[in-house]
Amino acid sequence: xxxxxxxxxxxxxxRLSRASAFFLCISGWGCWAIYNATRxxxxxxxxxxxxxxxxxxGALALVTCGNLPERFYRRxxxxxxxxxxxxxxxxxxxxxxxxxxxxxxxWHGYLLQPSELAKPAFVLSLAWVLDGAAAAQTSWRRGFLPxxxxxxxxxxxIALQPDFGTxxxxxxxxxxxxxGFGGRLRHLLIGLAAALPxxxxVCxxxxxxxxxxxxxxxxxxxxxxxxxxxxxFRRTLASGGLFGRAWEDGLWSTAYLPLGYSDSVFASAxxxxxxxxxxxxxxxxxxxxxxxxxxxxxSRDRFRAAVIFGMTxxxxxxxxxxxxxxxxxxxxxxxxLPLISYGGSSLMxxxxxxxxxxxxxxxxxxxxxxxxxxxxxxxxxxxxxxQGSRPVDP
Amino acid sequence: MRPSHSPALIEARxxxxxxxxxxxxxxxxxxxxxxxxxxxxxxxxxxVEAMEREAVFRGFVPAARGRILDRDGRVLAWxxxxxxxxxxxxxxxxxxxxxxxxxxxxxxxxxxLPEPLPADWLGVRVLLAQGLEVERAVQLEPLADALRxxxxxxxFRRHLAGDAGVQALLGRVGRAADGGxxxxxxxxxxxxxxxxxxxxxxxxxxxxxxxxLPETWQKVSELxxxxxxxxxxxxxxxxxxxx
Numbered sequence: 001x002x003x004x005x006x007x008x009x010x011x012x013x014x015r016l017s018r019a020s021a022f023f024l025c026i027s028g029w030g031c032w033a034i035y036n037a038t039r040x041x042x043x044x045x046x047x048x049x050x051x052x053x054x055x056x057x058g059a060l061a062l063v064t065c066g067n068l069p070e071r072f073y074r075r076x077x078x079x080x081x082x083x084x085x086x087x088x089x090x091x092x093x094x095x096x097x098x099x100x101x102x103x104x105x106x107w108h109g110y111l112l113q114p115s116e117l118a119k120p121a122f123v124l125s126l127a128w129v130l131d132g133a134a135a136a137q138t139s140w141r142r143g144f145l146p147x148x149x150x151x152x153x154x155x156x157x158i159a160l161q162p163d164f165g166t167x168x169x170x171x172x173x174x175x176x177x178x179x180g181f182g183g184r185l186r187h188l189l190i191g192l193a194a195a196l197p198x199x200x201x202v203c204x205x206x207x208x209x210x211x212x213x214x215x216x217x218x219x220x221x222x223x224x225x226x227x228x229x230x231x232x233f234r235r236t237l238a239s240g241g242l243f244g245r246a247w248e249d250g251l252w253s254t255a256y257l258p259l260g261y262s263d264s265v266f267a268s269a270x271x272x273x274x275x276x277x278x279x280x281x282x283x284x285x286x287x288x289x290x291x292x293x294x295x296x297x298x299s300r301d302r303f304r305a306a307v308i309f310g311m312t313x314x315x316x317x318x319x320x321x322x323x324x325x326x327x328x329x330x331x332x333x334x335x336x337l338p339l340i341s342y343g344g345s346s347l348m349x350x351x352x353x354x355x356x357x358x359x360x361x362x363x364x365x366x367x368x369x370x371x372x373x374x375x376x377x378x379x380x381x382x383x384x385x386x387q388g389s390r391p392v393d394p
Numbered sequence: 395m396r397p398s399h400s401p402a403l404i405e406a407r408x409x410x411x412x413x414x415x416x417x418x419x420x421x422x423x424x425x426x427x428x429x430x431x432x433x434x435x436x437x438x439x440x441x442v443e444a445m446e447r448e449a450v451f452r453g454f455v456p457a458a459r460g461r462i463l464d465r466d467g468r469v470l471a472w473x474x475x476x477x478x479x480x481x482x483x484x485x486x487x488x489x490x491x492x493x494x495x496x497x498x499x500x501x502x503x504x505x506x507l508p509e510p511l512p513a514d515w516l517g518v519r520v521l522l523a524q525g526l527e528v529e530r531a532v533q534l535e536p537l538a539d540a541l542r543x544x545x546x547x548x549x550f551r552r553h554l555a556g557d558a559g560v561q562a563l564l565g566r567v568g569r570a571a572d573g574g575x576x577x578x579x580x581x582x583x584x585x586x587x588x589x590x591x592x593x594x595x596x597x598x599x600x601x602x603x604x605x606x607l608p609e610t611w612q613k614v615s616e617l618x619x620x621x622x623x624x625x626x627x628x629x630x631x632x633x634x635x636x637x
Contacts (some may be wrong), residue, residue: 180411237433238441251610252445255601275434282423282430289419297409309412313419320422327429 018291019354023062023339026284027055027347030340033269036250037260038342047261047342054344058351065355070304070363073356077128084121087114088157095161099334103161115158115166116345120352122154122170123177123314127306130181134302137182144187147178162206165333168321173314180313181306216331229332232256236267237327244274261342263334266326285319288312292357299364308360311353451598451606452614456550456573457591460620462564462581464629471564471582473550473575477531478524479503482543482605485517496541497522500534517604525551542605550575560629581625591620 035048073080087105091114096106104111129150136142151174158167179188203210208226215226223231232252239245239252253260253268260268270278292312299305315338322337324330336343338350433441462471481497484490490511497504503522508515531546538544552575554561565580572593577586594617599610 176415180415181408182411234433235441235445237430238438239445241434241438251599251607255599255607256449270430270434275430278430279427282427286420286423289416293412293416296412302405302408305408313415316419320419320426323426324422327426327433329425329429 019066019358020059020062022284022288023351023354024055024059026339027051027058030265030337031055033265033272033340034261034342036272037253037265037268050344051342051347054347057344058347061348062351062355062358065352066358066362068355068359070359073124073307073359074128074303077124081121081125084114084118085154085157087112088118088154090114092157092160101161101163103158103163103166110344113343113345115161115163116343116349117352118154119169119173119314119349120311120356123173123310123353124307124356125150125154126174126177127303127310130177130306131303134182138184140184140187144178144183144191147174147183148191151178159202162202163334164202164209165321165335168333169314169318169335172317172321173310176313176317177306177310180309181302212331212333216328219328229258230328232258233264233267233326233328236264236271240271240274242275244270244272244277246272259334262336263322263341264326265337265341266323269340270326282323285316285323289316292316295357295361295364299360301364304360304364308357308364311357315350315353449600451600453596453598454572454574455594455596455617456548456570456575457593457617458550458619459552459567459575459591460589460622462585462589463622463624465624465626466628467624468555468629470555470560470625470629471552473552475528475548476524476551477526477528478547478549479522479526479531479534480545480547481520481522481541482545482603483511483515483518483520484543484603487511487513487516490516493541493543496537497544499537503534519604524549542601542608543603545606547573549573556629581623585623588623589620592618 031048031051034051035045038047039045091103091105094105095102095114096104096111098104098111103115104113106112126147129146130137133139133143133146151170155167155170158170175188179185203213211226215222215230219227219230219234221227236252236257239250245251250260250268250272253264253271257264257268266278266281289312292309296305296309296312299308318335318338321330321333322335322341325332325335336346338346458475459473461469461473463469481493484493494504494507494511497507506522507520531548534544534546538546549569552567554564556564563580565582565584566578567575567582568578570576570590574590574593576590577583582589592615595614597610597612597614599607601607
């Protein structure tokens with residue numbers, strides 16, 4: 001018993017804590033979902049064996065990133081970003097094309113997707129820019145333009161692949177973190193309006209994007225063509241019902257649903273375990289937002305707060321986009337469900353994000369007492385104070 | 395008044411905004427749960443009904459037609475089970491080529507297939523062979539297990555004994571919609587109610603290529619073979635008889 005307790009204490013000292021437990025539980029559950037979605041195919045145990053290997057690597061990455069000090073991320077940020085950005089550009093020239101998208105490096109049957117691995121670096125760099133521009137957050141020139149320029153820099157190679165699903169995750173994460181950390185809504189709206197011609201250009205250059213939008217609006221009318229995916233999602237979910245058809249009996253997802261182990265994993269699992277089986281998953285995703293919000297609001301440092309909130313909101317945004325696509329709330333796009341869908345790059349990216357959040361949370365908790373926390377709402381009162389001086393409570 | 399650009403106020407605003415975003419996420423989760431409930435609970439019956447209408451195939455297992463015997467028990471008319479082989483050509487040309495190569499294990503099956511397969515054959519159900527004896531059909535079993543699109547189905551072939559006069563008296567049979575035989579003339583028609591059995595009914599789910607999913611096969615109703623009819627007359631048979 002004492003031995004067990006000592007081992008547990010050692011684990012705690014390695015910060016193998018809530019995030020790690022969350023990571024292992026959810027990704028383990030995901031393995032089971034992948035196994036059931038693929039066992040009827042030709043691959044057999046191929047997918048699940050690879051996923052287990054990625055989970056082990058991911059756990060290692062999580063513990064490593066979680067144990068690095070916060071100053072490491074600050075000091076090495078330019079190198080981290082360069083290391084993530086260079087492959088993002090190189091993949092445009094050296095990557096392989098799958099489903100019309102040049103987004104993967106292939107090596108002996110293993111695929112690596114740089115746009116997934118770059119997500120944590122993007123959030124770190126965004127947090128750094130927002131931290132640097134803290135005093136001028138509402139300024140168009142010194143607050144908005146650097147942030148939107150950074151988002152554009154990361155988004156451009158992803159748009160050129162073109163991987164619009166991943167680009168959407170980057171965009172939504174940027175909007176949430178920028179606005180959440182003091183950005184002006186008016187600037188965002190101007191930026192979005194300015195991006196409209198780009199959206200038009202995308203629809204013209206890639207007509208399938210427009211077809212998916214049209215199919216999203218009227219899936220039944222285009223049930224045999226562009227609306228086919230949406231109809232199959234709906235039917236797979238209906239097949240699951242309240243309690244599901246048991247793990248081994250997911251007929252509709254096996255026979256009709258494409259990519260039941262990655263982009264359609266939510267619908268595929270929902271057929272097997274039903275509404276009540278999937279309910280805890282939605283609650284867990286929501287718990288991750290609450291976790292991020294809790295520690296971001298209690299962080300005494302703007303960079304840390306932005307990293308914690310940015311990483312968690314990025315993961316939750318991706319998860320909710322996946323769910324929304326599977327539920328026909330959004331046009332179909334290839335987005336994986338973090339930690340659950342098959343894919344090493346996605347899993348590693350999520351593990352690294354969890355690790356960085358752990359490191360930031362730990363750094364927040366070890367700051368000496370007495371330093372004021374980031375205020376939450378209550379202090380947002382009008383004060384009578386001369387500009388430039390320290391605020392005084394009335 | 396302090397202007398809204400002041401750094402101190404921004405920090406207070408951050409907490410406020412993060413809370414607003416938390417509620418946005420909660421709202422998004424609520425919409426997701428409502429949508430799940432819509433598809434998985436409220437609209438489920440209607441959707442499942444549409445799924446069954448489109449993806450469930452209801453088929454018949456033809457029942458053997460009864461024999462016609464003379465008063466001494468000599469068999470005048472009997473049915474023999476023979477087999478047809480169909481191939482559901484995949485819609486994907488690459489998959490079709492792979493399956494065709496597998497079919498090559500029995501060269502007599504692919505003898506009539508053009509090489510390469512024309513584009514308008516993709517997604518079509520092709521008759522590869524018919525009138526096969528049981529022994530030949532059994533040989534195809536391993537191939538049918540490996541190739542989901544290969545269907546071996548049974549039909550019946552009617553044989554009549556005796557000379558032309560006797561055969562005219564016995565009459566003719568035709569193919570019914572359920573795959574069984576139906577009397578069209580003579581004694582076959584007169585005693586059709588008795589001779590004709592009741593076909594078995596089964597349901598099976600089809601995949602997106604239109605192929606059966608064998609694990610979904612289920613019997614809806616049992617087949618009943620037809621009854622024999624014994625005539626009150628004696629027929630002298632010069633040749634022929636049941637095998």
